[in-house]
Amino acid sequence: MNNGRFPISLHILTLMASSAGELLSSDYIAGSININPVLVRKEISNLRNFGLIESKEGKNGGATLAKSADKIRLSEVYHAVQQASLLGNSKNKPNPDCPIGKQINLHLDHLYEDIEGALLHRLEKMSLADFLRQFQ
């Protein structure tokens, strides 16, 4: 994964899991993560599109989990923030006249798929509730 969005999204969800039911404001969340509130709202918007978060506009509004923390797998969080490939995106444009260059992206892609499968298998095993449980 290429971005810092995974930790941000997981932080957001962890905060919500730790205060289940309450609506948290983007300003409060941004204060905990120490980033800009607009970025928090963007991530919340994304997580909402993936059915992990519900939010409420207006005064006393905010966001909360859309389902209980033990129903949220970390693999869902991964999918929600995942855009590019795990290990360096195959955006390289190798020389098609070279016998190695011509084929390497195909084989790299296979390798990445294999590895990403292993990664997802791990993330699948841990729920947000499991993750929160580590905090004391």
Add this chain to the structure above:
Amino acid sequence: MNNGRFPISLHILTLMASSAGELLSSDYIAGSININPVLVRKEISNLRNFGLIESKEGKNGGATLAKSADKIRLSEVYHAVQQASLLGNSKNKPNPDCPIGKQINLHLDHLYEDIEGALLHRLEKMSLADFLRQFQ
């Protein structure tokens, strides 16, 4: 992994494995990958530090594998290019006054280590020779 260095290093090593014994110039390699020769030399320099490549300066110089392709595990390549953490580096500076923020980097790091372990396990199983064997 955050960078495009893994595919570049693997490409370099694959070229060398496919023409075992020969010294390849950074210009030739750069032509196959379609990147700048200086970047190739930087990667070669790094791979040499990890004992995967030997190089020779001067006219008719170049680089070649330091050991046979079936002795090189892809996990070694990963280690050679790995600097930052796999999933978004914990460069966030969460608020230490927040009970979640205070602890989250620790738990994120544990999670990353766990996942990286799974990834390395996969890469450990494949040698450079295995990777090259896929090419026909």
Add this chain to the structure above:
DNA sequence: CATTCTGTAATTGACTTTATTACAGTACAA
């Protein structure tokens, strides 16, 4: 000793990510 390489530093440029500004719209509460 000219040539062809590596090795490496320094700079520039392209791109990506995050912060910031701005503002419309929504819900609540006095």
Add this chain to the structure above:
DNA sequence: TTGTACTGTAATAAAGTCAATTACAGAATG
């Protein structure tokens, strides 16, 4: 019904990252 406190989102600016490029010293060869 109006002020306030929020979300949602777009647009822009600032910061950071990564690769390309330039430059050049040094090594090996013929």
